[in-house]
Amino acid sequence: MSVKIEVIAGGVPHDKIMIAGLVSTLVCIYLTYLNAFTNTQMFSFFGGLAVVAALIWGSHTIKVLCSYGIGTGVPSAGMIAFGSGTIAMLLATKYGMLAPIVALVLAAVIGLILGYVSNNILNMKIPAMIQALTEMAVVGALTVMGFAAMITGGFTFTGLTTSTATFLGFPITSYANSFLGGGLIAVAFLLGAIAIQHPFNACLGPGWKQDRMLMLTAECGFLSMIVAAVMSFAFISAGAALISLIVAIIGWLYTYGQFFAMSKRDAAAWLDSKPIPDTEGH
Amino acid sequence: MSAVAAKPQAGGAMNPTAMAVGVVLLIIILGACYYVSPNLGLTALIGVIVGGVLIGFGTHFVPVGGAPAAMGQAPGIATGVAMLAAGAGLAGLFGGAWAAPLGTTVATITGGIGGGLMMAITCMMVNFVYVYGMGIPAASGKVLHDPITGDSQAEFKSQGTEGHGLPFVSFVGGVIGGILAGAGGTLIYLALLDLYKATFPTLMSATHAQVLPVAVSVAGMFAVAMFLVNAVLTAYNITGTIEGPHDPKFKRWPRAIVASAVASALCGFVAILIVAI
Numbered sequence: 363m364s365v366k367i368e369v370i371a372g373g374v375p376h377d378k379i380m381i382a383g384l385v386s387t388l389v390c391i392y393l394t395y396l397n398a399f400t401n402t403q404m405f406s407f408f409g410g411l412a413v414v415a416a417l418i419w420g421s422h423t424i425k426v427l428c429s430y431g432i433g434t435g436v437p438s439a440g441m442i443a444f445g446s447g448t449i450a451m452l453l454a455t456k457y458g459m460l461a462p463i464v465a466l467v468l469a470a471v472i473g474l475i476l477g478y479v480s481n482n483i484l485n486m487k488i489p490a491m492i493q494a495l496t497e498m499a500v501v502g503a504l505t506v507m508g509f510a511a512m513i514t515g516g517f518t519f520t521g522l523t524t525s526t527a528t529f530l531g532f533p534i535t536s537y538a539n540s541f542l543g544g545g546l547i548a549v550a551f552l553l554g555a556i557a558i559q560h561p562f563n564a565c566l567g568p569g570w571k572q573d574r575m576l577m578l579t580a581e582c583g584f585l586s587m588i589v590a591a592v593m594s595f596a597f598i599s600a601g602a603a604l605i606s607l608i609v610a611i612i613g614w615l616y617t618y619g620q621f622f623a624m625s626k627r628d629a630a631a632w633l634d635s636k637p638i639p640d641t642e643g644h
Numbered sequence: 645m646s647a648v649a650a651k652p653q654a655g656g657a658m659n660p661t662a663m664a665v666g667v668v669l670l671i672i673i674l675g676a677c678y679y680v681s682p683n684l685g686l687t688a689l690i691g692v693i694v695g696g697v698l699i700g701f702g703t704h705f706v707p708v709g710g711a712p713a714a715m716g717q718a719p720g721i722a723t724g725v726a727m728l729a730a731g732a733g734l735a736g737l738f739g740g741a742w743a744a745p746l747g748t749t750v751a752t753i754t755g756g757i758g759g760g761l762m763m764a765i766t767c768m769m770v771n772f773v774y775v776y777g778m779g780i781p782a783a784s785g786k787v788l789h790d791p792i793t794g795d796s797q798a799e800f801k802s803q804g805t806e807g808h809g810l811p812f813v814s815f816v817g818g819v820i821g822g823i824l825a826g827a828g829g830t831l832i833y834l835a836l837l838d839l840y841k842a843t844f845p846t847l848m849s850a851t852h853a854q855v856l857p858v859a860v861s862v863a864g865m866f867a868v869a870m871f872l873v874n875a876v877l878t879a880y881n882i883t884g885t886i887e888g889p890h891d892p893k894f895k896r897w898p899r900a901i902v903a904s905a906v907a908s909a910l911c912g913f914v915a916i917l918i919v920a921i
Binding site for chain 2: 433
């Protein structure tokens, strides 16, 4: 038995958000590939924009799934999204230029099977479960890949496991000073996992508004991007990292201002909410 | 039906067809792994599956109360399964990873002790907060007498609640759960670390010492990711809250075993493919 609680209908339909999120994430991740063509690192910040786009899509997916009252809390959805997504992303990085596409397909397969497992073997019987877990695995994979592209300037396995430092004029290859070897992937994992689950967790309830939640997601995404931009100083040139940082700060200030305005807009109006619904809406 | 009592009731029944599909899927993944990497890969995958099943089974013991527990209206620790299992399991994983050079047995036991210790401290402090902070006694809502101490529960249970606080049996359950989950997480880490240590030098054409940070990091990341996947699947199995091993929901564990085995096999297979192809 699961009851769907749609407190407020309307807004942009989920399919539209999904397609827009998927396309813009992939395009942004591929735009970081301009680094390789132009032999600079100036385009790394597109990785951060990919993260924001993916998170907006993902948080709406969480909204779709969690309005069925799964009973485990919203954060668990973010955790399984990134748990399954990171696994797919790590394998996909081996495919060079094709990595984002491979990550997409692989994460979708993993998410599909996990969705089947939870819906049928664990008897959750929630209509949106399989599709939601599939989407969230893809979001998780593309978000971590976006962070990787932003911090290191690329998304290939070699690029993520090595870095070149100059010692006494000789270039030396370091494995410990890399996105994977240095454990930065764990930070990227949690930056994304918290940013994806927080918006719906914070905005759910009878006063839920789609635009406010998605604006909060963008705000969380840019906030994560600021941290990632600071970390990227260790891997890419200072100029490129500075561009990322400036883009992130401008994006964060704008989205935070917008979110604040929307919160004031929604708080000024009062909603004739019904008595507490029979099922919890988290 | 009050809003608090109205947790979604996912069916407690087994779904035999889906279970059969799950077992077939597991065999297919094992076969595929045997095909791509018969020795090292298969050993690692079996370690991963055993670890995943331990996590899935262990999480059933942990008294998860969720939001109702925070309001003193249900027994258990006042947070979700994902957070608790992550706390206990990762504490165990760190302990186990530290002991990894001492061999699989020592490391696994260390991981289990780390997880159990973390849960013991958590349960202890939770009860301090409940008793001295919120002023509520520990009482189970699911059983009349504590199965271990035999203490009567019903007199201490407030009307309109499902029990509150953390009864002794839940405390013991939490520690057992922490031990199993910590050992499971460590097993996954060790299985993958052994595989990566053996294969990364050829894959990346570097020396053993050079690739060690990458092997540790990738194995650790996979262990964390699989840990979270298994913990959340178990959370779905118990639909959010459970009191401990005496809770009727505990009887659902066979479903979680199959689900964890399939999920771990799938994730483990992908982790092995990194070095196998």
